[in-house]
Amino acid sequence: MTGGGRVLDGALVRAGGLVKRFGDFEAVRGIDVDVRRGEAFGFLGPNGAGKSSTMRMIACVSPRSGGELSVLGMDPDRDGPRIRARLGVVPQQDNLDVELTVRQNLHVYGRYFGLSRARVRAKADELMVFAQLSDRAGDEVEPLSGGMKRRLTIARSLVNDPELLLLDEPTTGLDPQARHLLWDKLFRLKQQGVTLIVTTHYMDEAEQLCDRLVVMDDGRIAAEGSPTELIKRYSTREVLELRFSPGEQEDAQQRGIAELADRVEVLPDRLLLYTDDGEVALEAVHGRGVRPASSLVRRSTLEDVFLRLTGRTLVD
Amino acid sequence: MPRMGPSFAETPMTAAIGSTGTGGRVVSSPRAAWLRVEGHWQWYRRHWHATVFSGIAQPVLFLVAMGIGFGSQVEPSTATRGMSYLVYLAPALLVTGALQNAVGESTYPVLSGFKWQKDYLAVVATPITPGQLLAGQLIWVAMLVSGNGLAYLLIASLFGALAGPGVLLSLLVAVLTAMACSAPIMALSASINNDVNVFNGLFRFVVMPMTLFAGTFFPVTQLPGWAQPVVWLTPLWHGTELSRGAAFGELGLWPAAGHLAYLAGLFTIGVLLARWRFRRRLVV
Numbered sequence: 001m002t003g004g005g006r007v008l009d010g011a012l013v014r015a016g017g018l019v020k021r022f023g024d025f026e027a028v029r030g031i032d033v034d035v036r037r038g039e040a041f042g043f044l045g046p047n048g049a050g051k052s053s054t055m056r057m058i059a060c061v062s063p064r065s066g067g068e069l070s071v072l073g074m075d076p077d078r079d080g081p082r083i084r085a086r087l088g089v090v091p092q093q094d095n096l097d098v099e100l101t102v103r104q105n106l107h108v109y110g111r112y113f114g115l116s117r118a119r120v121r122a123k124a125d126e127l128m129v130f131a132q133l134s135d136r137a138g139d140e141v142e143p144l145s146g147g148m149k150r151r152l153t154i155a156r157s158l159v160n161d162p163e164l165l166l167l168d169e170p171t172t173g174l175d176p177q178a179r180h181l182l183w184d185k186l187f188r189l190k191q192q193g194v195t196l197i198v199t200t201h202y203m204d205e206a207e208q209l210c211d212r213l214v215v216m217d218d219g220r221i222a223a224e225g226s227p228t229e230l231i232k233r234y235s236t237r238e239v240l241e242l243r244f245s246p247g248e249q250e251d252a253q254q255r256g257i258a259e260l261a262d263r264v265e266v267l268p269d270r271l272l273l274y275t276d277d278g279e280v281a282l283e284a285v286h287g288r289g290v291r292p293a294s295s296l297v298r299r300s301t302l303e304d305v306f307l308r309l310t311g312r313t314l315v316d
Numbered sequence: 317m318p319r320m321g322p323s324f325a326e327t328p329m330t331a332a333i334g335s336t337g338t339g340g341r342v343v344s345s346p347r348a349a350w351l352r353v354e355g356h357w358q359w360y361r362r363h364w365h366a367t368v369f370s371g372i373a374q375p376v377l378f379l380v381a382m383g384i385g386f387g388s389q390v391e392p393s394t395a396t397r398g399m400s401y402l403v404y405l406a407p408a409l410l411v412t413g414a415l416q417n418a419v420g421e422s423t424y425p426v427l428s429g430f431k432w433q434k435d436y437l438a439v440v441a442t443p444i445t446p447g448q449l450l451a452g453q454l455i456w457v458a459m460l461v462s463g464n465g466l467a468y469l470l471i472a473s474l475f476g477a478l479a480g481p482g483v484l485l486s487l488l489v490a491v492l493t494a495m496a497c498s499a500p501i502m503a504l505s506a507s508i509n510n511d512v513n514v515f516n517g518l519f520r521f522v523v524m525p526m527t528l529f530a531g532t533f534f535p536v537t538q539l540p541g542w543a544q545p546v547v548w549l550t551p552l553w554h555g556t557e558l559s560r561g562a563a564f565g566e567l568g569l570w571p572a573a574g575h576l577a578y579l580a581g582l583f584t585i586g587v588l589l590a591r592w593r594f595r596r597r598l599v600v
């Protein structure tokens with residue numbers, strides 16, 4: 001570890017009652033978070049939950065409005081530059097210099113961290129391999145695809161060998177293949193000992209990437225735990241999804257199928273029956289003479305956790 | 317810190333991320349600003365041709381059209397300080413060109429850093445601070461304007477438009493005048509969001525009238541009496557007076573000190589304003 005804050009208890013980020021206000025509006029309403037060295041930590045929540053505001057405070061680019069915050073054992077208000085020297089930041093919106101080449105972006109950015117020219121050159125070559133952009137090294141960034149720009153932004157965030165990598169919605173806007181590729185890369189980074197903090201509104205991303213996460217809604221933390229823990233605590237093992245022909249869903253609700261499950265969620269386009277055995281529940285539904293247009297038994301996900309906690313779906 | 321064996325031996329991907337936390341450090345403020353200049357230079361290496369027209373060709377074209385073309389109809393007189401119109405015009409156009417160049421560099425490119433390209437947001441996520449970012453931007457504009465001014469002087473000398481080596485002092489004056497305008501305009505650019513009409517207004521109602529009436533093309537004494545005090549308020553008039561004085565070697569100490577104080581004061585206020593606005597915009 002380079003000089004500066006010593007992290008005695010392994011908490012790289014520690015927030016207590018952390019608040020962010022924009023004028024009268026409270027975007028982050030007193031959250032408590034501990035991120036340990038070496039883990040992949042997630043903020044899962046819908047748009048507007050306050051994830052980016054939180055990430056920007058951790059990244060030491062946005063001063064907190066209240067509460068306590070320490071990053072790498074230091075106070076962002078006092079030691080912003082020293083902390084930032086050891087962070088990697090992938091903002092929600094790419095902010096590459098699109099009039100420079102891929103290589104120039106990495107060079108110039110690396111220099112801001114006090115790296116020598118030789119070091120930055122070598123680093124840029126490595127990172128372009130990492131991001132699979134070596135064959136575009138001399139091309140300007142402007143015409144690159146969204147996925148390539150995102151990969152370059154991520155590569156850029158690694159130029160200073162960060163101890164802590166902050167990724168704000170890293171895969172939003174990427175196609176499924178590119179997402180999986182990226183998850184794989186992030187997983188390997190974690191194996192290398194980089195601590196990751198990820199925000200996302202995709203429950204599959206949170207499940208894939210995070211050892212531990214908080215569910216965030218409306219500036220508050222609604223729950224905390226590992227994906228499996230959260231599912232166990234707030235949902236059942238399985239979910240039976242029932243879809244109906246137009247107009248028939250209400251009819252089904254009136255036949256008392258709510259009794260057939262631990263809990264029922266009514267969505268505009270389907271009913272969700274939470275139960276430990278979906279097949280058994282489906283038979284019971286049929287037994288009541290209810291004939292859904294289609295049915296599906298699946299395992300519970302973080303989406304169900306979110307629905308349970310907030311009464312809303314994550315992505316509308 | 318030595319980077320140890322295993323990560324070196326592995327694939328580039330692993331090496332890229334091999335040892336964590338040994339990379340970044342905080343650099344001193346002057347160095348931070350200079351690293352921003354390096355960044356601008358990287359841009360310039362690829363895109364210099366996009367700056368040649370506004371920075372060099374435009375003042376040269378004015379020199380040719382007005383100094384040589386129109387000037388052929390102008391007799392040397394007390395109004396031209398006894399010089400040919402071309403020689404009279406050259407040091408003033410140096411200042412005017414530098415000022416326009418600097419204003420251009422301080423408007424859209426700066427707003428873009430905040431708003432469109434957002435590359436300023438990337439910079440302040442590194443150890444670089446908003447103040448250092450601003451310093452780098454100002455130094456870069458000063459360097460660009462100096463380089464373009466020097467190119468203009470070289471071309472002007474081919475036309476025999478230069479009175480003597482005093483024009484090198486004029487170049488310094490031109491850069492000071494340009495920066496005295498650049499700094500407050502950067503503060504403005506850091507303060508506006510959607511209303512780029514502000515820029516159009518700035519060019520149309522400030523820069524253009526200043527160029528036409530603040531002593532570049534004819535002495536201010538030719539203006540009606542009420543207009544002269546207005547002109548005295550413009551940085552361009554102070555710059556033009558200084559530049560001609562330096563070029564022709566006929567500058568009184570006290571007037572020179574007054575002009576310099578005005579320009580230095582405007583620059584200082586501009587820097588303070590810009591630093592405040594940059595912080596306001598970037599630290600939210």
Ligand SMILES: Nc1ncnc2c1ncn2[C@@H]1O[C@H](COP(=O)(O)OP(=O)(O)O)[C@@H](O)[C@H]1O
Binds near residue numbers: 049054600
């Ligand atoms: N700079 C800002 N000024 C005013 N309001 C803001 C600003 N940034 C974010 N907000 C508001 O704060 C809330 C949380 O935003 P954000 O942190 O971006 O949420 P998320 O990243 O979870 O979508 C939103 O209602 C957003 O409009």
Ligand SMILES: [Mg+2]
Binds near residue numbers: 051168169
């Ligand atoms: Mg966000």
